[in-house]
Amino acid sequence: xxxxxxxxxxxxxxxxxxxxxxxxxxxxxxxxxxxxxxxxxxxxxxxxxxxxxxxxxxxxxxxxxxxxxxxxxxxxxxxxxxxxxxxxxxxxxxxxxxxxxxxxxxxxxxxxxxxxxxxxxxxxxxxxxxxxxxxxxxxxxxxxxxxxxxxxxxxxxxxxxxxxxxxxxxxxxxxxxxxxxxxxxxxxxxxxxxxxxxxxxxxxxxxxxxxxxxxxxxxxxxxxxxxxxxxxxxxxxxxxxxxxxxxxxxxxxxxxxxxxxxxxxxxxxxxxxxxxxxxxxxxxxxxxxxxxxxxxxxxxxxxxxxxxxxxxxxxxxxxxxxxxxxxxxxxxxxxxxxxxxxxxxxxxxxxxxxxxxxxxx
Numbered sequence: 001x002x003x004x005x006x007x008x009x010x011x012x013x014x015x016x017x018x019x020x021x022x023x024x025x026x027x028x029x030x031x032x033x034x035x036x037x038x039x040x041x042x043x044x045x046x047x048x049x050x051x052x053x054x055x056x057x058x059x060x061x062x063x064x065x066x067x068x069x070x071x072x073x074x075x076x077x078x079x080x081x082x083x084x085x086x087x088x089x090x091x092x093x094x095x096x097x098x099x100x101x102x103x104x105x106x107x108x109x110x111x112x113x114x115x116x117x118x119x120x121x122x123x124x125x126x127x128x129x130x131x132x133x134x135x136x137x138x139x140x141x142x143x144x145x146x147x148x149x150x151x152x153x154x155x156x157x158x159x160x161x162x163x164x165x166x167x168x169x170x171x172x173x174x175x176x177x178x179x180x181x182x183x184x185x186x187x188x189x190x191x192x193x194x195x196x197x198x199x200x201x202x203x204x205x206x207x208x209x210x211x212x213x214x215x216x217x218x219x220x221x222x223x224x225x226x227x228x229x230x231x232x233x234x235x236x237x238x239x240x241x242x243x244x245x246x247x248x249x250x251x252x253x254x255x256x257x258x259x260x261x262x263x264x265x266x267x268x269x270x271x272x273x274x275x276x277x278x279x280x281x282x283x284x285x286x287x288x289x290x291x292x293x294x295x296x297x298x299x300x301x302x303x304x305x306x307x308x309x310x311x312x313x314x315x316x317x318x319x320x321x322x323x324x325x326x327x328x329x330x331x332x333x334x335x336x337x338x339x340x341x342x343x344x345x346x347x348x349x350x351x352x353x354x355x356x357x358x359x360x361x
Contacts, residue, residue: 010042015199075107087116168351170275186338194263199228
């Protein structure tokens with residue numbers, strides 16, 4: 001079975017779409033699929049990382065900087081070229097070959113693009129989070145927890161489309177399942193904190209969280225600070241960490257699940273990492289760093305699964321320090337967050353196995 005995945009990473013887009021597609025690619029490859037990626041060479045692309053993981057990458061050209069594109073979707077500009085141009089360039093890369101399964105994970109792509117590629121794809125899957133545009137696909141995955149999440153795609157996909165909705169379908173790497181066997185409900189004092197705001201972190205929320213932790217004056221709490229290779233503040237953050245024995249700097253790591261398991265409390269962004277923390281029952285203070293994260297964070301906070309501070313632009317370091325101190329001192333609240341996180345994700349393994357089986361038919 002041949003599978004092609006159309007997704008992008010860039011300074012503007014971030015790394016999350018590619019990272020979750022790499023996870024899905026691994027699961028499909030385990031079942032015997034031959035997986036290839038199709039990515040545009042935006043500034044901040046992850047083509048090299050994808051190739052390091054053993055996948056072939058078909059590269060779309062660097063977008064010209066002066067092209068005007070019509071705003072077909074809220075995120076059309078993320079393509080760098082008009083929608084039809086991207087679709088036809090993708091068709092050319094496929095050399096008119098027939099694709100068993102074409103997977104699309106891109107906020108800029110809608111049914112117009114998907115119909116152009118439909119003639120070459122036996123089956124098509126869309127990964128989405130927004131439910132803000134129509135799709136022409138056979139499968140749709142939205143792993144997020146939002147009020148009425150089970151119904152919001154009814155008018156956006158064809159009647160025959162099979163939907164996989166909710167956090168039980170979240171795409172998690174194998175390392176998280178391995179660490180789950182060692183994990184127990186979080187109880188007791190906070191001895192270790194994790195700080196992670198994604199692979200890029202434009203506005204240096206990592207630095208803000210690091211300052212908040214230092215303001216506590218608690219050198220008896222170990223702190224793991226994780227950044228991606230594309231983080232432009234990484235050298236500055238590393239320098240700060242070197243000044244304190246209790247701060248531990250990590251860049252582009254392969255053992256995130258282990259670090260999450262060892263933590264008692266996390267400070268981080270919404271997005272894919274939210275589900276990784278929930279899966280391991282890690283209590284979290286969350287700041288949304290993108291508009292599409294806000295509704296998800298609000299829904300999870302309402303269920304008391306996370307402690308949501310708000311959008312990054314509204315959060316000052318002193319506010320984060322205050323709430324961090326309060327949560328460190330409130331063991332009962334942290335334990336309840338851990339329990340509710342486990343409860344939310346309890347059917348993940350079975351649901352994922354079912355989804356992969358469906359895709360491989």
